[in-house]
């Protein structure tokens with residue numbers, strides 16, 4: 501028994517005025533054939549050595565027991581259910597509507613009614629997969645107010661983008677764990693914030709920046725900085741492909757938050773990317789020497805078209821002496837055609 505507070509008042513057990521304690525007690529009950537231990541709260545009369553369960557305590561103790569049962573059965577507790585709903589900023593009523601459940605279902609689950617396993621799984625999935633919530637939300641369109649729909653959509657979409665970006669970052673970093681070798685990464689660990697800033701910096705200053713050219717300009721910037729300072733900028737690792745240097749995982753990199761492009765169609769069925777600056781993005785991580793390298797690469801190659809920059813790259817020793825499809829080592833930096 502643990503005392504949590506004490507108050508001079510009329511004791512409803514012995515009907516005299518004295519210090520009445522509020523205490524916590526570990527209780528054990530059988531609920532749905534399970535033995536459940538939980539912390540219950542009572543008033544305690546030390547004169548009569550008796551407990552009193554006041555009306556609000558009956559509710560709280562019942563909830564404590566249900567939550568202990570939920571924990572034992574590995575179900576979400578009432579608080580966890582509230583938190584999931586609040587992450588999406590959704591009202592109880594709308595949440596039930598979106599999930600296609602009975603009107604009061606969520607309200608009951610956030611209180612005394614223990615949810616079944618299937619509903620519990622749905623709630624967990626909503627918590628971990630905002631895209632799935634977005635689908636459910638779309639299905640509920642028209643059944644909730646437009647204003648509420650817009651608000652929920654915005655919040656869920658924001659959560660989705662964050663999750664997706666984190667997934668991309670993890671996937672790229674996992675791949676790069678194998679490349680932590682100076683001649684591969686130019687002596688720096690991959691910094692994706694810098695990669696995103698470099699792409700934005702180039703996209704802001706180079707007109708019509710397509711994918712092939714962007715990849716070459718990133719390589720030239722990293723390589724030039726390495727030549728000058730003995731370290732690369734981004735930590736990207738480049739492979740010698742037929743069109744020149746291409747960073748490992750470049751298809752994931754262009755999907756990162758903060759990388760913006762328009763999709764353009766050339767000729768028949770050729771889809772290209774034209775990069776553009778993300779208006780909200782500030783350059784925060786690039787240092788002056790890194791910006792200088794980028795500026796010099798822009799000055800040299802900013803006006804080149806794709807064929808010209810590919811040809812330029814093909815004539816670099818770093819490219820000529822690297823086996824096709826192999827990683828381009830930074831060891832040829834001193835022979836780079838620009839200083």
Ligand SMILES: [Zn+2]
Pocket residue numbers: 511512513514515516518545546547548
């Ligand atoms: Zn008493």
